[in-house]
Amino acid sequence: MATSGSGVAVNTGAGMVDKWGPNVAERGFAQVPNYLLLLNQFIDHEFRLNPLELLLLVQIAGTWWKKGELPFPSMRTLAKRCGSSERQILRAMNKLEELGLIKRVSRRTKGIIASNAYDLMPLVEMLQEISKMYPNEFPRDISKAARSEISSRLRKPQDQTAGDPEDEGVAS
Numbered sequence: 618m619a620t621s622g623s624g625v626a627v628n629t630g631a632g633m634v635d636k637w638g639p640n641v642a643e644r645g646f647a648q649v650p651n652y653l654l655l656l657n658q659f660i661d662h663e664f665r666l667n668p669l670e671l672l673l674l675v676q677i678a679g680t681w682w683k684k685g686e687l688p689f690p691s692m693r694t695l696a697k698r699c700g701s702s703e704r705q706i707l708r709a710m711n712k713l714e715e716l717g718l719i720k721r722v723s724r725r726t727k728g729i730i731a732s733n734a735y736d737l738m739p740l741v742e743m744l745q746e747i748s749k750m751y752p753n754e755f756p757r758d759i760s761k762a763a764r765s766e767i768s769s770r771l772r773k774p775q776d777q778t779a780g781d782p783e784d785e786g787v788a789s
Contacts, residue, residue: 647679652744658759659747661768664716670709672699674718677735687734689724694732715774718743743770
């Protein structure tokens with residue numbers, strides 16, 4: 618454990634081998650804020666994310682290595698990592714964007730359309746707001762007023778029509 622310039626303890630990864638073993642630690646690890654993992658407890662029920670939507674946010678955050686460089690995993694990669702179909706990922710992505718948690722950014726590589734990049738700054742701003750309301754604690758009972766205040770930053774998603782029942786299965 619090292620200390621950053623601001624005095625915050627930073628895990629340097631040395632303990633990863635001890636905790637997870639060398640083969641697992643060698644593959645690498647992602648930094649995901651606890652406020653993200655607990656996001657649903659801080660927002661009103663109508664805005665809560667389903668498991669796929671939350672997992673999708675975690676997967677995108679796990680590919681975001683540097684602040685100035687947006688993550689850009691493809692739909693196929695995200696579907697594979699989430700154990701879902703690309704169509705389900707697209708639906709989940711649409712909801713995250715409608716809620717105002719992420720922004721899709723078109724990318725081109727040598728003039729050819731490439732996978733989208735994802736701007737997570739709206740999510741970062743929301744998590745910072747939550748951290749101000751609940752510094753260094755994760756309350757078990759959050760007041761309805763506090764939850765509504767945080768939820769007011771989210772946009773209400775449009776009602777989506779149901780897709781084909783075949784799209785609901787897990788991709789192989």
